[in-house]
Each structure stands twice: as C-alpha cells, then as structure tokens.
Amino acid sequence: MCSRCDYANLLGRSGLHPTPNRLAVLTTVGNSPSPLTAQDIYDRISRAGNINRVTVYRILDLLVAHRLVERLTAGNRTFRFGLAPNRNHPEHAHFLCRRCGAMECLPPDRPRVSTLTAQAEPSGIVERVEVRFEGICRRCLQNQRSGSEDTGSLPP
Ligand SMILES: [Zn+2]
Ligand SMILES: [Zn+2]
Ligand SMILES: [Zn+2]
Known part of the structure; x- marks a missing residue:
C-alpha cells in the first residue's frame, strides 16, 4: 500500500x-x-x-x-x-521464480539499477533498464526441502 x-x-x-x-x-x-x-x-x-x-x-x-x-x-x-x-519509487530489479511464477520487487540498492549508470553508446540512448533475476523463490525452496524429507522417509 x-x-x-x-x-x-x-x-x-x-x-x-x-x-x-x-x-x-x-x-x-x-x-x-x-x-x-x-x-x-x-x-x-x-x-x-x-x-x-x-x-x-x-x-x-x-x-x-x-x-x-x-x-x-x-x-x-x-x-x-x-x-x-517515479519520485517515490526508484528503479529496481525483479526476481522471478521459475517454479511458481511469483515475481518479487528487489530493494533498489540491491543491486543498484539506474538508467544513469547504463551505457549503450554507440547503440543509442538508454531510456529504461529491466533487470530480472530468475531462480527458485524462498517459498518453493522450503516446499522442496520439506518435500524431500517426506520422500526420504518413504521405504525404497
Ligand atoms: Zn507510491
Ligand atoms: Zn516459487
Ligand atoms: Zn517492482
């Protein structure tokens, strides 16, 4: 909010x-x-x-x-x-979970993303930067861990 x-x-x-x-x-x-x-x-x-x-x-x-x-x-x-x-919301990177598809906003300083630091010369002027990290989110990792414990207790 x-x-x-x-x-x-x-x-x-x-x-x-x-x-x-x-x-x-x-x-x-x-x-x-x-x-x-x-x-x-x-x-x-x-x-x-x-x-x-x-x-x-x-x-x-x-x-x-x-x-x-x-x-x-x-x-x-x-x-x-x-x-x-905008003035209240600095540019920031996103994290996408490839398992559940959840996308999360990362804090603007981790890592720092800014069109000011992006250089695309001589290709042109950078107007916006989109940085996306992909991986497995914390919730999916936890599910994976508890899931593997379950299968570990199963008889072979
Ligand atoms: Zn706002
Ligand atoms: Zn996930
Ligand atoms: Zn965001």
Missing part, C-alpha cells in the same frame, strides 16, 4: 484525465507490493465494480505508453505490470 503517491495527480501530470477506471487500474498496480498480471488486475478491479477485461487491458497499454506503469517481461511471453519508477 503506497501512501506517498497521489495517483490522480500522476495521471494529470502525464496529461491523462483521471477517470475512475484509469484511477482504479493505476491504484491497483501502485498499491501492490509485487508486479501483477493483467488478469490479476482485472480480477481485483472487477470484484469492486463492473469493468470489462478489454477496458482494463486498454488502460494498461495507455499507462505503459505514458510511462506511469512498467510492463515487465516474465518469460514465456508473459508480462507483469508494476508502477514505473
């Missing part, structure tokens, strides 16, 4: 009229501690009121185009949506 971002103000500053649907999508993305799939966002908003799936997807595209929301690649051509870096 973010208390520092004024979502209506963020929309306004990007030249977007803060319609209730846009506000609902941006607030849902912004208040989530980890990036969400478009389906997650649709599920959460449709629980509170009626909105159709296409509207949610269109608004997400609009917010990505205006750089309020970031589209993160999550492997297998799937995407997650998170708040784009």
